[in-house]
Amino acid sequence: SGVYREMTPPEQVPLDIVCLEQLGEGLVARALPKSVDEATLKVFSKRPLVLSEIFRTLTNLGLDVTEEVSMPVSLPNQRRGHIYQFETHATTRVIGALAADTARVVDTLRRIEEGRSCDDPLNALILEGGLSAREVEVLRCLRNHLLQLRTHYNVETVNQAFLRNTSATTAISRHFSAKFDPVLGDDRKAALDARGKDVQGALEAIGSLQDDEILRGLAGLVNAALRTNAFQKPERAVISIKFESKNIPLIPS
Numbered sequence: 001s002g003v004y005r006e007m008t009p010p011e012q013v014p015l016d017i018v019c020l021e022q023l024g025e026g027l028v029a030r031a032l033p034k035s036v037d038e039a040t041l042k043v044f045s046k047r048p049l050v051l052s053e054i055f056r057t058l059t060n061l062g063l064d065v066t067e068e069v070s071m072p073v074s075l076p077n078q079r080r081g082h083i084y085q086f087e088t089h090a091t092t093r094v095i096g097a098l099a100a101d102t103a104r105v106v107d108t109l110r111r112i113e114e115g116r117s118c119d120d121p122l123n124a125l126i127l128e129g130g131l132s133a134r135e136v137e138v139l140r141c142l143r144n145h146l147l148q149l150r151t152h153y154n155v156e157t158v159n160q161a162f163l164r165n166t167s168a169t170t171a172i173s174r175h176f177s178a179k180f181d182p183v184l185g186d187d188r189k190a191a192l193d194a195r196g197k198d199v200q201g202a203l204e205a206i207g208s209l210q211d212d213e214i215l216r217g218l219a220g221l222v223n224a225a226l227r228t229n230a231f232q233k234p235e236r237a238v239i240s241i242k243f244e245s246k247n248i249p250l251i252p253s
Contacts, residue, residue, distance in 0.1 A: 004071040007085065019044045020073065020081055026110040033099045036092045043084040043109070053119075054084065057112060061105065062124040063088040063098070090127075097127040108133040116237065121159050128163075129170040138230050139173055141239040146217050149248070153214065161214040168202035168215045175199050176222045181231050220249040 008016065012032070019028040019042070028044040041063070043054065051068065058065055067087035075081045090098070098105060108126055111117035117133045122140060125131045131139075143158050162169040175198070178184065178191040199219055206212045224247040229236045 001072050001074075003069065004073060004083065007069055007071065016042070016044075016083070020075065020083075023075075023081060027106065027113055029102055029106050029109060031098045031102045031105070033095060035095075037089060037095055039088050039090075039095050039098055041086045041088050041098070041105075043086070045082045045084070046079075048082055049084060057109065057119050057123075058086060058088065060119055060121050060123040061108070062094045062127050063090050094127045097130065104132060116235075122162060124163055125166065125169060125173075129166045129173075131170060131173055134230070134235070135173050135177065138176060138228075138239055139169070141230075141241060142176070142218055142221050145221055145241070145243070146214070150214075150217060157210075158214055161208075161211045162218075164208070165202070165206055165211055165215055168199070168206060169218070171195065171198040171202040172215065172219050172222055175219070176225070179222065179225065180228050217249075224248040 015030060019030055022028045023044055023046050030042050032040040032042070034040060041058070043049070051070075055065055055068075063086075065086050066089055069085045071083040071085065073081045073083060088095075088098075104126055108117060108123060111133045112119045117123075117137055118140060120140075122136050122143075123133070125136050125139070126133060139162070143155070143162070147153060147155065147158060175192070175195040178188065178195040184191050203212065203215060203219065206215060221241075221243065224243045224245070226242045226244050228239065228241045230239050230241070
């Protein structure tokens with residue numbers, strides 16, 4: 001389209017074509033860093049996107065959208081495509097993660113589009129904490145169990161505790177993976193010891209009493225977990241975790 005020709009420097013065109021050729025696999029994206037805290041994010045889609053939804057998705061990933069341009073394109077065999085160009089602003093850490101591992105963002109966008117992942121503020125852990133969309137789904141499952149135990153907390157309170165303490169939340173998530181991910185095999189004991197130490201160190205650095213209670217409750221659930229289907233292949237749509245109830249630590253009211 002004319003908009004595309006006006007907006008796109010020639011050197012970007014070859015990789016844009018590569019992305020358009022991959023649309024058969026679902027949404028595609030590429031990031032173009034502009035500075036330590038700014039980047040252009042291009043999202044390629046076969047269908048028009050609802051801007052209010054994609055804005056929410058990007059905000060939940062920790063990206064502040066400052067400008068957006070929609071560019072329709074004509075594809076071979078009378079097919080149509082759409083390129084959305086977002087100018088984004090975020091912390092240096094988030095922009096660095098976006099540029100270094102755009103594949104995680106693509107995986108998240110595809111999962112949300114297909115209904116395999118939720119679109120909520122915990123997705124900020126994908127870029128800020130280095131977790132995958134599937135690992136964040138496991139955290140949501142653990143969070144929901146925690147809310148059944150601590151009924152005086154609501155979802156927003158627990159979400160914000162997770163996000164304020166990214167290091168602890170990420171360490172607990174990786175401890176869960178070390179406990180159950182079958183790819184570890186004979187390396188599991190060493191991984192469990194290392195991840196357990198990471199969790200203890202991260203918990204000791206928490207400065208808020210309420211956040212400490214919430215994150216220690218999360219860590220206690222991981223310690224009490226017996227088995228899960230979170231790592232089954234093909235992937236299960238619903239995550240389930242079985243706990244040894246007597247090993248779940250009591251958290252004072």
